[in-house]
């Protein structure tokens with residue numbers, strides 16, 4: 001590792017990225033004219049025999065790669081959920097990958113492991129999580145790559161706890177509960193940890209509860225299963241669902257789950273970031289009833305990928321399910337600190353993989369660079385822009401808001417046209433055409449969801465460089481394209 005090469009190559013990349021971020025708004029947001037196989041056609045069949053200068057590589061990135069990208073960091077990217085990038089996030093990520101240390105056990109990189117414990121405690125305090133999730137309160141947290149990984153870990157911990165009490169053959173009787181709005185990863189995770197697919201309950205939600213679960217619906221599902229001799233194992237409560245941004249009432253359903261000794265997981269992947277503002281902390285009311293909580297700083301918390309915070313109230317449960325003790329780690333094990341010393345966390349036992357990234361330094365840089373006040377301003381700017389958009393949609397009789405806006409996601413559609421049936425194929429068809437035309441324009445990118453048979457357009461505000469002005473421009477664009485689409489459909 002030549003220090004001059006590190007400085008030279010990194011500088012070339014930084015210059016390239018500075019130029020990219022200056023111009024990102026000029027690219028069509030969604031990859032334009034991209035057909036499958038194009039990159040393969042452009043590139044040689046095999047890797048080069050000899051190394052090449054960074055400048056040549058970057059030329060190829062500009063020519064062959066950039067035109068085929070969907071620009072997630074465009075201020076006009078409103079699809080899925082945001083995946084924030086920031087200058088502090090990039091700087092923190094550079095430190096992480098530059099130092100390239102691996103804190104799988106405490107002794108393998110003690111300061112990295114300890115920084116992680118400090119940073120997850122800072123995050124828990126910022127979000128107003130109960131003390132039981134802090135290391136000082138007997139719980140603790142870990143930084144993983146994604147909610148999907150974190151969920152598998154919690155399901156494994158819940159499963160092993162139950163099987164420890166009931167015996168191994170009870171696995172066929174364990175039941176996992178979620179709503180029809182819960183992220184699909186819970187179903188996948190349940191399958192991965194051996195829960196029979198027929199024991200995954202999808203509880204129906206409705207417009208009446210804002211597409212959140214209700215205690216009654218959970219009770220009915222659980223009572224039915226208990227009557228059949230099944231064992232309620234795990235309930236997922238979501239604050240900010242993927243499709244609609246809906247919120248499950250954590251306290252009500254948590255109490256219901258607790259009555260049956262279930263593990264409660266609180267998934268706040270997207271909306272957890274908003275809890276840094278006191279006005280959103282009520283959505284986490286009842287979090288003390290949860291056994292685990294997760295949120296993704298890489299969505300809406302100015303954190304470049306990847307980063308998921310997972311907190312557990314009883315680390316012992318997680319560690320029992322995930323720990324390994326191979327001989328080749330004995331040289332950096334207990335006698336050097338290792339698990340058993342309160343301050344020494346062996347993070348390999350808190351996740352699936354052993355090797356792991358030094359994510360803590362990235363999140364630490366971000367928190368220090370922007371401070372809690374800076375993060376609150378970031379969240380509030382997007383919520384205000386989403387509110388502005390929602391008001392415009394509600395005031396325009398051609399459109400309607402389909403689900404309540406809680407955070408920075410607005411779910412809307414062109415309303416059924418008078419004289420035609422509600423919810424019919426016609427309305428969905430018109431909205432599909434509207435979304436396709438907006439995305440084809442290259443001036444914005446949004447995605448859709450389907451609820452109660454309605455095709456819904458989602459405007460997810462939250463890009464790090466998205467300002468109110470961009471949301472205003474997308475509203476102008478939508479109105480212009482809606483007029484064309486409606487005209488086309490009426491003739």
Ligand code: PLP
Pocket residue numbers: 081145146147148149183185238240241242267268269270296308
């Ligand atoms: N849960 C919710 C509510 C989400 O919106 C998402 C992703 O959008 C996930 C979980 C999955 O997160 P990840 O991609 O980090 O696995």
